[in-house]
Amino acid sequence: MTARAIFTLTVFLLWTALLIPVQMLLIRIRSPLRRSLPHFYHRSVAWLLRIKVRQIGAPAAPPVLFISNHISWLDIVVLSAVTRASFIAKREVAGWPFFGTLARLQRTVFVDRDVRRRTPEHRDEMRERLEQGDSLILFPEGTSSDGLRIQSFKSAFFAAAEQPVNGRPVTVQPVSLGYARLNHMPVGRRWMPIFAWVGDEDLVPHLWRFLKAGPSEAVVEFHQPVTMEDFASRKGMAAWCHQRVLEGLSDINAGRTAGHRTPPKPVRHTPPQQDSAPAVEAGATG
Template sequence: MSMPLRILGLLGLILRGILTTALVLPWCSRARRRRLICHWSRRLLQYLRLTIQVQGAWPDSPGPYLLTSNHISWVDIFVIHSVHPVRFISKSEVRHWPIFGWLAARTGTLFLSRSSRRQTLEIGKAMTQVLQAGDDLGFFPESTTSDGTSILPFKTSLLQSPLDCQATLLPIALRYSVPPGHSESAYPFIGDMTFMESLVRVLKSPPSQVSLSLGTPHKALELGTDRRQLALQLHLLTQQLRESM
């Protein structure tokens, strides 16, 4: 598909997403909501020419799960949604991204201002409420994106809530391939890059592949009795998943 046709298709998909989010999702059952988000995300990956390879399977038990992952790109969220949609915790800046920020807000994203300790405590309470309501929730413990060649240390700020409510954690790992003949992937969203700069870079990139490895669920207290222990164990599990790809 040529670039102009891909852009037209992407604009049509975005319009469909806006209409579905505004007019359909508020009245959906949880199961139908997940199906719609999953289908939309898979179509987005197709327009980005990104193929996903999944290692492992989503757990059979109903959850809810608190999913943790390494973080490379804004595309990570849609990669995860294409396998199993979850609500996410994102940095507050995402709310102001064109269109995608609005979509994130309307699909239940919790926005965190990392400069506010008070809001971190409020997000912790919201995490517990989301899980107690039966919704799966996801976040990126690195608290920022990396270039994908390694996993940054996991922050502890959001790990008290899963300990307090004895959440079931589901670690996963992501890795974007480097297309043949290229020195790097177009997907890392790092440095001073803006969202629009990253989107253009991704659209211009050759067809690529992302691998997603699903780990084994663990109760938070099985991995650590405090935030530091939990962060170290989650980091180790994520690193092992990444190395298994």
């Protein structure tokens, strides 16, 4: 296992080093391929890491604000393998060695999540990117989870969806992401720490443990797209998206067949959900 992990890491670093200058050039000349290369790159990385990505549903036509739960650094690989989108991440990521460079090359939008006075500035930056035709992926929990629960969605992050973009309402699409199998067996509670990266755990040991773990399967479910016109407020949209994502993750964790639910149509009221609400369990087997 250790020899394979070393081989995988070596190939990953060489492949990444080869494509970094290509993406830098594409960004500099503003080529449309600057959106496609990260998608191609992460599909190849998923293959290299032996992650089989099972997709349920389809992403809406760009530009889209995707709303996803957040479990691990692996989410970047998995979501980028099925979408052509940039991420919205905390500003600290920009300063991370190596991975900060990759984030910038994927044209990540960096935000100060704990500085509320900068919310309008971040909203405007996200809207500008949407106006340019870019899709964005938002993790509205504001942190990663243990893969078994979902924290409440902070409604302030939905500010970019409140005003039309290019004369049309912003399309918002909830996405459920989970890790279902490891070594062809259900992950369950016992093995979820192989995937989940939470707390103060250092990235390198977690990456190394994953590389030695074996082949895995991730599941991504795209839910019904909505717009702010379907809701009375962004709190209502945040609560509705939270429920869709929770349902999807519950099915993934329980090993149930997903994708056959008929989600209720959004209603124009604000459900009683507070930003400080506790995490909600998304049941897992094992």
